[in-house]
Amino acid sequence: MPRRDAGSHPAGGTDAPVHVVVDNVHVRYTTPSSAATARAQVSLPRRALHRLVGSSPSVLVRALAGVSLVVHAGEAVGVVGLNGSGKSTLLRVVAGLERPARGTVLASSVPLLLGVNAAMLTELSGRENVRLGCLAMGMSPAEATAALPDVVELAGIGAAIDHPMRTYSTGMGARLRFAIAAASNPEVLLIDEALGAGDAAFKERSQDRMSALRGNAGCVLLVSHAAQTIEETCTRAVWLHQGRVVLDGEAEDVARRYRWFAWQLAQGEEAKAAGLLEEAYRDGTDTDVRLDLRGTAQHQVRRRGGR
Ligand SMILES: Nc1ncnc2c1ncn2[C@@H]1O[C@H](COP(=O)(O)OP(=O)(O)OP(=O)(O)O)[C@@H](O)[C@H]1O
Ligand SMILES: [Mg+2]
Known part of the structure; x- marks a missing residue:
């Protein structure tokens, strides 16, 4: 992985314009849990109340716990991690679909999130869905016709x-969703396992x-779960x-290290x-973002080493 000197080089190693800034973002969910540990954290009167109304106590899930990263024009940034590590939450927060409990997200223009569940009207044909999708992305009827x-x-x-569309295979649906999203030439395209x-x-x-x-x-x-x-x-x-961000660096290096980690885990080699x-x-590295009042972002990366 290419090392950067602490505090001297911009993250991403590029002078291209910044398109996305994620600054110390925290996302928390409160979710009901029937686990004994969740019940144990609840006071006795509250536990009795839960029993009475048949509800479960709530636990706090920290989906993102202080994530910072900066993405420049021309970059394609892969996000890897185990199930539940926060990947979709990160994309949703960048897309503006999730509000962070703490931290700031800025984007140069409205990001387009393409997910496996992108809404489609399954009774309509692919062609009709393309037209509707183009209109939904803000094209005029004439632009939609021209893009078709x-x-x-x-x-x-x-x-x-x-x-x-109800007759489509999963792959055919994926192709169509991607093609629709790409049609609007978004400045910030977010793809969650959709390919x-x-x-x-x-x-x-x-x-x-x-x-x-x-x-x-x-x-x-x-x-993508496919490191390749x-x-x-x-x-x-x-x-x-x-x-949390473990590594942020050259795609091949990060994907290789993540894959090796996940493989050891799959083999039951938890200590390894x-x-x-x-x-x-x-x-x-950690990314430090400084935003000024005009919304301009300065950022530096700090090597963690030796912590
Ligand atoms: N709406 C929600 N309510 C409660 N908890 C949630 C919600 N959405 C996500 N979480 C929790 O937040 C954490 C991160 O979830 P997220 O969907 O971002 O993971 P992911 O990395 O995309 O996982 P996967 O690889 O399985 O898609 C998980 O613990 C998940 O259970
Ligand atoms: Mg996900």
Whole structure:
């Protein structure tokens, strides 16, 4: 992983304009829990009340616990981490769909979040959904009509474009969602596990499209459990663990280290995995963001080493 001197270089190592700033963001959820530990934390009268009304006590889940990162034009940043590590929460908070309990999120323009569950009207055909999707992204009816052939071409699902979406395979749906999102050429595109179901041909098309978007001064934040996709598609990657940034650096290095950690965990080698996590955390950097009153962000990275 390329090392940066403490406090001297901008994060991301680029002078390109900043598109996304995440400054010390905390997201917490209160969620009901039937675990004995949750019950034990509740006072006796409250426990009696819960029993009386048949409800469960609540616990606090820290989905993001002080995440800072800065994304520049032209970057594709992969986000990796175990299930529940905070990846989707990070994307939702950047998209403005989640309000942080603490911290600040800034984006150069309204980000577009593409998720596996992007709303589609399944009784309508793919083509009709493309039109509706374009209108929903703010295009005029004439712009939507003009964009249609390009989107249909990028989706590349042949005659199925005129079949109802309920008849689509998962991969066909993924292709169409990506094609619709890419049509608006968003400056900030957020993709949450939405490409996984695509085949090799679609993978190539979507990677080309993301490159074009980045070349056009856009940026991409991509969540994927396929470390290979991150390595092939991204210039940089962020490893999240329990809502914190473990590593933020060169995509290949971060994805490789995360994959090795996850593999050890899958083998039941918990001590080894914990060692790898600790080592990665020590090798990582913290991003310090300073915002001035005009909303301009200055940021520096600090090496953690030796902590
Ligand atoms: N709406 C919610 N209410 C309560 N807890 C939530 C909610 N959304 C997420 N969480 C919790 O926040 C944490 C982070 O969830 P998140 O969905 O961001 O993880 P993730 O990294 O995207 O996981 P995955 O790889 O499974 O998609 C988890 O502990 C999850 O249970
Ligand atoms: Mg998720």
